[in-house]
Amino acid sequence: MSVDLFDNAACALAVTAEDGTILQANARFSEWLGLSSAELCGRRFQDLLTMGGRIFHQTHLAPMLRLRGSVTEVKLDMLHHDGHKVTVLLNGNKREQADAVVYDLALFGTTDRDKYERELLNARNLAEALLQEKTATEIALQQAQAQLSEAYAIAQRRALFAEQMVAIVSHDLKNPLTAIRMASDFLKRGERTTKEHQLLGHIAQSSERAHRMIADLLDFTQARVGHGITIKAAPLDLHAVIARAVDELRLAFPKATLxxxxxxxxxxxxxxxxVQQIIGNLVANSVAYGEPLQPITITSRLGDTSCEVAVHNHGAVIAQTLLASLFEPMTRGTDQGSGVRSVGLGLYIVRELARVHGGDVAVSSCAINGTTFTVKF
Incomplete structure (x- = not known):
């Protein structure tokens, strides 16, 4: 190796005798330890190491060089002239000359390598932490899903039980309600005072209202718990059926204009x-929420391929946010009309009856044209 190449090498180079005495050192070696080449030559290499480095040199490094003839990437801490540590990686080769054995040493700085290793270790620690967090999150999600499934199953059982109880109670209420209606009709036949006729009228209206609510409850439980609402379709004159229904509803709602x-x-x-039940529910809804001084219009339409009924009223506009859920059970747009109907099943029953006839129900509502419910069969 030429002297110029040795002195200007990118790494620290040194040549030592077999006992570690430095015979030659390049400029980078001198720079790293803060000693001149003249100060280094004649000193033993192991004397430039920390205490731990000297022990390692004596027990491992020197024997390996003597026996194997080479070492690769041995990490050592050397002492700078001012006392601070300089960490290096050492590669060494044994070389035999004519009269002696020497060791060629090459030392590489580890600052960038240490930084890279630290960053690699930090990245690994971060990855492990993220993996643990992901695992913990998945476990928590599985537990939450299990709890949600259990809660859903419990809610389903409770809902089924509640619907079954509604069905039982509604069915059992029919008998006493029928007795009340029969007693009221019987008492009307005799001579009564004006006050008594008025009270009997209230009883008849209340029992009729209760009868409609019980019918809705029974249809609701039939649709939700049973096998669905059943119908007995037969040929009929739609206009005549609707006319009869309107006449009966005029008696049920004497203050409304139908x-x-x-x-x-x-x-x-x-x-x-x-069909009469559909009209009754839609008219009752219009009475509850429509403008009381404006008429309620019931339209029956027959065409070559169409058959529908519509109920129109003037009243407050139904909010757009309520239209999507308007036909769901137990749903109310406002508290208005709560005195007319006490359960929110009327529109739900209308939808189910329309569907069991192979059709559906739609609603349109605006300030100018009012509100119209249209059932297509």
């Missing part, structure tokens, strides 16, 4: 009782 409009001609195949 108008019937018939459009088109022809027969339909529907369940007459269920």
């Amino acid at each position: 108008e019937h409009q018939a459009q088109g001609h022809g027969d339909a195949c529907l369940d007459a009782d269920r």
